[in-house]
Amino acid sequence: MKRRYEDVSLTWIPVLIVAIFLLPFMLKGMTFSYKYYLFVLNMAGIYIILTVGLDLLSGYTGLISLGHSAFLAIGAYTSAILVDQVGIPFILSLFISPLIVGLFGLLIGFPALRITGMYLGLTTMGFGFIVKRLIIAFRVWTQGAGGLEVSHPVILGFSFNSDWDNYYLIFTCAIIAVIAGRRIGKSKIGRALMAIRDSEQAAEATGVHLAKYKMLVFFISGLFAGVAGVLFAHTSHFISTDHFDILLSIYFIIMVLVGGASSIYGAVLGTLFIVLLDFLFVPQLKEVIQGMFNIESGDIQSLLFGLIMFLFIIFHPTGLYGMWLKMKIYWKLFPFNPKKRLI
Amino acid sequence: MTELLTGLLQETVSGIALGCIYALIALGFTLIIKATEVVNFAQGELMMVGAYVNFFFVTTFLSNQGEPTIGIYLLAFGSSIIFAVAFGWILDWVINRPLKDEPIFSVIMATISLSIILRALVGMIAGPLSLVPYSPFGNKILSVGGIVISVLDLSIIFSAIILVILFYYFFNQTKWGVAMQATSEDSVAAQLMGIPVKRVYGLVWIFSAIVATISGILLAPRMSLLDTSMGFLGLKAFPAAVLGGFGSITGAIAGGIIMGVIETISMGTLSFHFEWIKEMNDIIVWIVLIAVLMVKPDGLFGEAKVKKV
Incomplete structure (x- = not known):
């Protein structure tokens, strides 16, 4: 059988998967507050699913999306309505809701055939605002700005009640998402997307169907965001429009760019970095700043993320994954390193 | 019927005032995009910083003087402009130069x-509470034939007109203005003709910061409460x-005014007559977009634009 693509070494992937599934037990053995860490990891897992999709859209294809939290919101609300009000089983909703979000992706992909760059950023940003407002307007189903309570996920009679159970559900999906994203990125589709990013004219001249691939990547990105939305709604039990604002969309882009655009592992790294920083480091930093300067450190989180983003763009545009690659090459060549930088 | 007409006229007038603010913000980033092709999404935040700095100067001067006089406002205005010049110059070094060919x-x-x-920095320094901005015009209003217009709105409209005339004069009649036009046309050719392109870029950022500061100072009293979410208006x-x-500079001004009028009319008359438009008030600009x-x-x-391969 012909292999589709050659990876350097795949042996570490099963090891990593086993490690991910043993991690909760290790945490439980190590700390008493393991429940909080599991909650943080769950958040990271959900966002990883979304940023893998966003990376295909923004990193691989170079189409900027400043409204990705709207896709997350549509997924979350669709699933909440389907499961709790229509009565569809959770496992079916996990497949249907992302498809609906994918259709919304096509809706945004349609104008994206004509507009690019900054205009696309504005359009997606506007899409985010419009979706948020529409969710409030359809208050018959969504209960408006007050928020909506969502049931626990139930698969074949087993109810996922705690962060411990949710961890396995979320990370099963996340691992599938990362592998799928990697396969897409390495396939014909991924190469076509990168060709579009580098030069639309050249891509079209070599036979890449621009409209088809742009629509496709919006659809795929919507699918990933939809899965993340479904998991988000059912594992956090409560959703409201306040959560899905423009700042969240910006954080998603920050995750992708800090990790390193156009590499799936980069998106994973960046998401883990930002989410862990957000939940584990920012609260401590807040206390320190309050103690030192005696001022209300209101929005230290966005200050920190903005600074990180800014420094990465100016000094290290390839992100964390680029750093890792550079290190790998350095150690491979160790005693005979060329003076010139390779990356 | 006459009621509807007066209502519409009233909304058009206050829409023009709001639109002038949009036009000034748009003018700020249009200047930058024309010269350097950097899209400045932080223009609204520059405006917010301007408003806060002006507030800071007014309170500082007031604590020495006590009674607010027109002199204090002018002094604070001048100090804010000086701050804006420094700020724009810093931004040129921090944002523009590293990102030139990215x-x-x-x-x-x-x-x-x-x-x-x-936004986070200003929030940290100024504290989480909203401030009540000072206004030299108070709440005075003028009434012309049943249409009420506040002096504040008038001041906004007049300042916008004066600024636009000044910019027009600057761009078309002065040496530096023509240099800016040449740079935005073709920066390489401009450099070959002996125009100091980097200094022109610095000047553009300074101008943009000044415009943002002025619009912030004008807008702050109209918002009645000053907080960091003012920057979202820039979006x-x-x-x-x-x-x-x-x-295009004409486009920025005309588009700003039209958008302001659309927004006020949809908030007023249209919302009054159609229930569902009330839901759409804050997203009407995005639908138009x-x-x-x-x-x-x-x-x-x-x-x-014709894209060349």
């Missing part, structure tokens, strides 16, 4: 991160600029 994606994200940094100036034609991009992406006054 891809558009990086530029957008860098200015967005600048905007969230500024609404982008649809306005797209409506007028992105990258998407409609414009679908129908006529070059806007009302923009030139059609």
